[in-house]
Amino acid sequence: MSRYFIKSLVAGLALLTLGGAQAQGLATPPLDSVPSWSNTYNFAQLGHAADNLLLGIHDSEQIEFSLRRDRIASDARLRLEFTPSPALLPVLSHLRVYLNDVLVSVLPIEKEQLGRKTFRDVALDPLLITDFNRVRLEFVGHYTDVCEDPANNALWVNIGRRSEIELHEQALSLKNDLAYFPLPFFDSRGQDKPSLSMVFAASPTLGEQRAAGVLASYFGSKAGWRGMRFPVLFDRLPEAGIGATPAIVFATNDRRPPFLADLEQFPKVAAPVLQMIDNPQAPHSKVLLVLGRDDEDLLVAARALALGGDLLRGSRVTVDKVQQLQPRQPYDAPNWIRTDRAVRFAELIGYPGQLQASGLRPAPISVDLNLPPDLFVWRSQGVPLQINYRYTPSVVTDESRLNINLNDQFISSLPLPSGDSSKLQKLRLAVLSTDPANPDEKVWVPALKIGERNTLRFDFNFASTLGSAQRDHCQTTLPASNQAVIDEASTIDLSGYHHFIAMPDLKAFARSGFPFTRMADLSQTLVMVPVQGSAVQISTLLETLAAISARSGVPALGLQLSADWSMATRTDADLLVLGGVGAGVGEIADTNLMLDQLHDWLLEPSSQALNGSSARAGELNDIRRQPAHRVEVSASAQAPIAAFVGLKSPFHEQRSIVALLANTDADYQLLRDTLADGGKMDAVAGSVALLRSSGVESSQVGEQYFVGHLPWWLLLWFQLSEHPVLLAMTVVLIVLLIAFALWRSLSWVARRRLTGQQ
Known part of the structure; x- marks a missing residue:
């Protein structure tokens, strides 16, 4: 009984430090079932990639960390690694440690620590920890006890980037109230990569995937550089455990997962409905139900979440109408600088x-x-x-x-x-x-x-x-x-x-989501997906859309999905292809060349790969001139492989295709891992990028084309700049034409003068 009383007292004090968490919608769950986590973050993970050097004139440094609003800190600790200057006066020199501007510890620098790497543990009061926190380290250094110069280079202490902050966290139950949306499904204060489960009935329709894509892009635009993962589940919710994630369920009146089969508890709807419930398998995890009569209702509900979050309140909301008042314009992505003014x-x-x-x-x-x-x-x-x-x-x-x-x-x-x-x-x-x-x-x-x-x-x-520190004369000033x-x-x-840009350019796609982000809401993008998508395929689709919106800062409200390649021929849009290209695209020469090159890459020893160097690019371009009697070699392998391929759309001028090619679930998982890895995405470039477990190999294959518009005179000058001989001949011809026109004009003037004199 006393142990339970102590735990209750600790939880109550923690709630008080959050400024009345229950008044903000937080409820206290039974403590015996409260999940807890222990997370450790080093300074490098918190944005300090290098060691910090504190000096006499730069004597403080602060490290920031955050805590999700649906968690409290039950314990916290700072593990500090530092090396003080050997010239410091022991004890008189020290470090002050502040947490959220409250002094929590003073670390005197002892004689045996001078010039040596030192490790000290500092307890951080969990009652001081809120959603956003700052640990400030202040250095008070002295090298003499009289006439000190604060700028003396002997005054320093090095704070190691491997210093750590350890947090013990406990879950708090959030009330089922959509007024807190996007909490708890996304919290920008979280330190880890956000993860959100997407739940469907088996074999989700394109309409369900489209609604999920709109919401995934919304969360991606919120997550930004953090990125997001979207594990997909069929007919089940995430199970209880430390790794249980919040979930969003997409269901219509006719297609529902089994856990929504009880029509008394979850009746059929007559309009788009959003409802927040507890996860019955993980009480501290929330589930958002996106319900509708059909797929169109699901899309309306998803757009309402992306556009009208400020209007939501209560555990259940019926969406009456969603209308975008003003269409987006090209190049108006919030994450891009304006180019019209x-x-x-x-x-x-x-x-x-x-x-x-x-x-x-x-x-x-x-x-x-x-x-x-x-x-x-x-x-x-x-x-x-x-x-x-x-x-x-x-x-x-x-x-x-x-x-x-x-x-x-x-x-x-x-x-x-x-x-x-x-x-x-x-x-x-x-x-x-x-x-x-x-x-x-x-x-x-x-x-x-x-x-x-x-x-x-x-x-x-x-x-x-x-100041000044001279013999028999001492003068100091206050900075x-x-x-x-x-x-x-x-x-x-x-x-x-x-x-105006030369395409295909996978670097533009990897770093800016171009050409799809030209219209930030993807209103001029058509996404081609497999007819029957597996869970990992749909996860790849959602994470791709989230990555694109993270680069533009806008949800994909104009998203269009299709599995019918005849629609691609009728739609004037850039094509984002997931899985494999259609028959009509595969017949063009450049596509066959790229796919042949992928086959050759599989057979090439990894030691011969040139990682997209100029020599490799020249070798690939020379493939177009190889004789027809090439030797065909076949091979089988079990390791996953995938590719990014960029090419010109054969259906519409000024349109492009970016294809994410994969076959098996392992291949799609490789695509997901690459999309989540900033270093690998930086290596994606050219027109073909091959993905293997060893890394990314990129190259330029096939002919380039240009997208955009230039004035005729600038386009002519740009095209001629690649051909200096032709440019020189053109300039000579223009000069001759001008000279001829002047000669004819002067001759005409001379004849008129002579005629007038007669």
Whole structure:
């Protein structure tokens, strides 16, 4: 009885620290059945990839971690790895540890620790842990007891990136209320990769898969860089256990999983309905029922979740109507920078205070810039950048400067004079061209990279005389609290650029979801799927759609699915193919060439693979000129293999096909693992990317084509740039024509003058 009382008291205190969790919809479950987890995160996993060096003038560092709202921390611990400078004074030098701005421990640096790697455990009070937390480490260092210089290079302590935060978590039951949606199905505060089970009756229809695809893309747009996994189950819910995930069930009046067969508890519906219930097999896990009379009702309910989440409340909601008032426009994805006008930095920030920094040595200010992958920047003069910034002026003129970096490459250094503390600076950022007209072009200056995540960083470096430590003379000063701000009115202007890209380009698909994200809601995309999809095939489809929406930031509300290839011939849309291409596509030459090359790759020893190098690309292009009497070799293997293939659509001009080729469930699992691995997706490029357990091999096979539009004069100049001899002949011809026209004009004028004199 006393043990149960103590557990109840601990749970009650934890609930109080959440600011009245029950008032926010959290209920206390029976403690004997409460699932618990023990998770450990090192500093590298929490965003600190390298060791942190604390100095006398940069004496603090903070590590952020989060906790899902449907969990509480029953215990927490910091395992700190650090190495102090051997020049420090023992005991007088120490580390302060704060949790959410509350001092939780002081670690004196002992004499035997100087210059040696040290490990210390610090208990973190679980009552202080909320959904978002900060551990701040402050270094107080001394190398002498009189006339100290805070900038002395002997004042340092190195915080190892293998330091860890261990959390013991317990589950909290959330009330069945859709007002908390997307909780608990997705929580941005979670540290692990989110997972959400999708449940269908056996052999789900295309309409059910379409509704699930809309919801998967919605969660993908919320998850962003984290990614999401969507395990698919038929006729059953996730079972109880530590790994039990929340689930979404798609069911119509005529097609229901067995656990919804009780019509008294789950009656047939007369409209699209959303209902949240407890998972009967895992009481701390929730199930969202997406119900409808038919597949169209399921789609309406899914769109309501993606669009009208703020209007939902209660455990059961009937959807009356869903209507998108304004259709989306090309290139309006929220995760891409606008290209039709100048963009203010206020539109690019992710959180308040992102453009501010303070301290004697302020942290860098960073802004992310994501450019559309088909931006035509050939021979560009650069992107105009107008920066407004303010800072704390120095009393005297010194060497304080603002350093500007792009993608970790230095651009410029601007002085910070002591007089005026507000400045306007205009720059032009170079843009890295990936056009095939200049395959050997090298950009030696820092440049924006098309179709990739670019980081613009501003480092304010303030020079200051902190003090003097001379024999028989000691003078110290209190350092000023420096402030620096990049004004939100600063702008970057990408207007005036055209959209034109050489295809196929699987790199654009892997990094930006192009060409499908040209319309962020996939309203000009047709997804071709197998007629009868297995669970792992449908998981691959959902995770592919989630990955595309993560790059655009918009759910795929315009998603179209089909298993009929005749529909592809009638629909003016880009094709995303899952499984295998149709007969009409397989007959074109480039497709056969790609599939033949995949067959050859299977027979090639892995030691001979060149990983998509220029030599390999040349070898593959030479295949088109090989003689007809090639030797055919057949082989069998059990290991999984899959591929990404890009090619031009044979049905419509300016349209492309990206095919995710696989046969067995193991092949589809390989596709899923690749989509979830950022490193492997970075290796996807060209027109063919072969996926094996050893990695990804990419190459360019077949003819290239162009998607987009250019003015006729710019298109002519671009095409002629690949043929310098033809360009020279054209210039000579134009000069001769102009000379001939001038000669004829002057002759006509001379004849008129002579006729007038007569």
